[in-house]
Amino acid sequence: MSAADLEIQLIAVAVAAACALPGVFLVLRRMALMSDAISHTVLLGIVLAFFVVEDITSPLLIGAAALTGVLTVAMVETVYRTGLVKQDASIGLVFPALFSVAVILISRFAGNVHLDTDAVLLGELAFAPFRRLTVGGTDWGPRALWLMGGILVLNVAAIVTFYKELKLTTFDPALAAALGFSPAVVHYSFMTLVSVTAVGAFDAVGSILVVALMIAPPAAAYLLTDRLPWLLGLSAALGSLAAVGGYWVARGLDASIAGCMAGMTGVVFLACFLFSPQRGLVALARRRARQRVEFAELMLAIHLLHHEGTPEADEENRESHLHRHLRWAPEFVGRVVRRAESDGLVVSDDGDRLRLTERGRSAAVKALTT
Amino acid sequence: MGPLLHDLLFDYTLRTVALGSAALGAVSGTLGAFAVLRRQSLLGDAISHAALPGIALAFLFTGSKATLVLVIGAALAGWVGTLLVMAVVNTTRVPEDSALGIVLSVFFGLGLVVLTFVQRRPTAAQAGLDKFLFGQAATLMMRDVAVIAALGSVTLVAVALFWKEFKLLSFDREFGASIGFPMRRIDILLTSLLVVAIVIGLQTVGVVLMSAMVVAPAAAARQWTDRLGLMVVLSAAFGALAGVVGALLSSTTRGVPTGPSIVLSVTALVAVSMTLAPRRGLVWNAVRHRRNRRRINTEAVLCDLYALAAQHDDPGHGHAIAVLRAMAGGRAGVQRTLEVLEQRGLARRVGSAGWALTTTGRREAVRILAERGTGR
16 A cells, blocks of 8 residues: 555545545535535536636635535525525526536636646546645645545534534424524524635545445444434444545546545445344345234234134134134244244144133233234 | 617527527426425535536546437436435434535546546546536537437426426425325436436536526526416526526626536526516515505504594594604604605695694595494
């Protein structure tokens, strides 16, 4: 592993963690696609600022981009507030328009500078180590690492400081307003944070990966835990995992780094979607199957109780006859009876005639009377 | 304008571009109307991004750049993406917008990965795939237009055939289910048609901006009417118009990609519609708002004068404007309101600074108070 490898991975982890933290609140507040909108429209801010300062490395570009991100949020809100379109349509109207202006400006007036739209969408992490931060002739490492490290620290500090406010406005905006926290102030401050993060990450990895890293890891973590602190930690960890994993996949395939990282966040989400212990599809299917058998055990106990001590008990309460009386498939009958025996609800003297145990009887009575 | 019109009719390239863009605009406008009404505006964004790996894979496997091949690849990938969104939303607590965002970014990322493989092919034939990012109408051929028109016609016919079902789905899904319609299957059918509408536009508008062609014509059309039929027709017309205008601007101006050009044209349509549309537009609303406020102010002063007269033996006694101002809560413009009332013959001046109701004014005040149910 070369120094460049290590630096790229460090940048990737910083980007992933910095994106995942505000991403958690975007997912919880159902504003995930705001990240899509912002990560596209910041391009307009960069282009306009570039026309003013004519220097692609100027820090002013980042400031202008972050401002455009916040303006995008405000415009979406304004269009939505007219009451003429729904919120989703408002997002879908505002950001393509702003992005279109940026693309046209670039291809008409800035075609020959390093501001091409492919680089914007895709980013080029592979080149990040070549852009160094030098102070007084000393090499301090890649600029992107300092930038994203700084944004990560800013995000952690902001979330720790305003944890209570963010939590309250996210989960109970009405209560937050009643207690005197202005939802608008929290909203716009938070969206400024998102915007700054998107701009920094966009510079390093391109807009599509910003969206992937902001949404997929928090959504995956959302399937694993119900606690907000865990959600934040897990999101950052899953995002970093996807970023580093994606980097090595890209190295192995010699393919687009941003593309592989975005794909990897998808793999991480898919893994949680399928295998989350509580909410994964596999766990859901197993729980359903178990509930089906448990319910059937109870039905069996009730059936036995119903005919217990009656003349037809000998006919009804036989394992070999149950499939007719309960309309179950014969192999399902076998499974349920074995399960009920091992749970101590029924016993069988001759392997066919079934009898309720004391426990089985009380379970059936309880089910019937509650 | 004259020469442009001439070129439009007789220049082969321009005519092809205009025809293709009009067709895709009409189709995406039609399906977009349903998407916007069902609050699925951003589904189009996810579908168009999700189509990218399909396009790249179709090219990688077949080596063909034929529009039909790429469109089939795009449609399959877009369809898989949509079904994944539905699966995630239906089985987990992940919100729909997050599911859309994940599918959008992950599929697009995978598309980029496949594109790097495409670029490594010695033939370097990938040059044609770049246009799928931002669209390039100038490369449209007559046979592309034929594919667009054929697929577009199929979707339009399907919309016409299932009109009643789609209407039901958009406005009252539960009612539809309760009278025995298979709403789930209808949902999948309508969404599949949306996928087709989106992928036929990718070559012209591009993956990144195609979603605007779904949202914007419908959002513009929505302002002009409350009827679904008219809205769909208007939306299709707006889409076609924006497609033609945008494609022509792009073809005749150097360095303007087609996608952004079409998107800005359709956004202009939305802005005009939201501003000027009768009954819903911003101008209409502002005028109505002002008229209402003026009417309420006038009625308030009239009723105040009536209340004062009721406390006085002489109904013709003039009341000072300062009293009326105090009764209006210190609001400005009482003087102006009184002048309006005087013009309408409801109030008259008494002496130098007094005001009283005329007989008509008294009758009018009684009518208003009775209408409000608080007849004093």
